Amino acid sequence: MTGPVRVAGAVTAGALAVAGGLHGVWARGSWPLADRAELADAVVGVAPEEAPTAAMCGAVAGLLGAAAYLVGARSGVLPAVGPERLRRAGAGTVAGVLLARGVLGPVVFGGGLVPRTERFRRLELRCYAPLCAALGTGAAVVARGGR
Secondary structure (H helix, E strand, O other): OOOOOHHHHHHHHHHHHHHHHHHHHOOOOOOOOOHHHHHHHHOOOOOOOOOOOOHHHHHHHHHHHHHHHHHHHHHOOOOOOOHHHHHHHHHHHHHHHHHHHHHHHHHHHHHOOOOOOOOHHHHHHHHHHHHHHHHHHHHHHHHOOOO
């Protein structure tokens, strides 16, 4: 497969894989932030004692890795394993989750429905929600036009 679907798949799958890797790092450390308190503030918007556990970070890393594979395989960037309908449904699910996160995040977190730190709310509006919306759009392109 060539063209926009393959490019969207490569970019989206690559970004999801990087995000998954970063969550894997966070299971054990705080890089690139100074410490766990700063990580909790910037990435989750909570006090350090409320931060996700290492197991939770690992689970998110695994889900992001699976999402990267589904998008990459559907776009033809990665080898496809299993039934095509599962890759299509999987890429569509990835798109739906990311688009929902991109649209609802600013309302839920940025708008104060769920209390978060000021730093997180600022990052939510400037970085996290737009990134989720962009990745969701890329996954949607792949889900609709991939193989």
